[in-house]
Amino acid sequence: MTDKKLILILKTCIATGIFLILLGIYLHSYNDTIETLGVRGIMISAACVAFGMALSLPTKMYLTFLLVTREAEHHD
Template identity: 85%
Template structure:
């Protein structure tokens, strides 16, 4: 897999993760149906935020590592 393709896939993962985090926040704060569900509704919004963090945070660290490595190779 080429670096450009890998970086593109990682950017998609970051975007998906951020969207899931925002969806979880929206469900928790602004959706009356989730509020009416009680604990199950809180769990649904928490799962959205958790999966969003799982997708976005490690991907950001790996993407940063790739970009720093590429920049170091470019300067050499």
Template identity: 70%
Template structure:
């Protein structure tokens, strides 16, 4: 169970980093004058932040849900 706990912590960290990158991309796109002044390169930077954030957070959520459901099923079988 120790490895599962570490894996769950790692997945939660990936979700947090992913959500942070999504928020950063939205901030860049909507509020940053520097990124706006960069033109197309600024748009690419903000889009990449959102894309990497989604790549980190969405599959991680599904895998984390799978692990937690599996853990709950094993607990019910033991009872």
């Protein structure tokens, strides 16, 4: 797999993670249907945030490491 494909996949994971985090916040704060579900609604919105964090944060750290090493190789 080339670096460009890997970077595209990682950026897609970050975007998906951020989308899931925002979806969880929206469901928890602004959606009345989730409120009527009670504990299940809280679990749904929390799961969206948790999966979003799991996708975005480690991917962001790896992508930053990959880009820094790539930039260092180009300067040498």
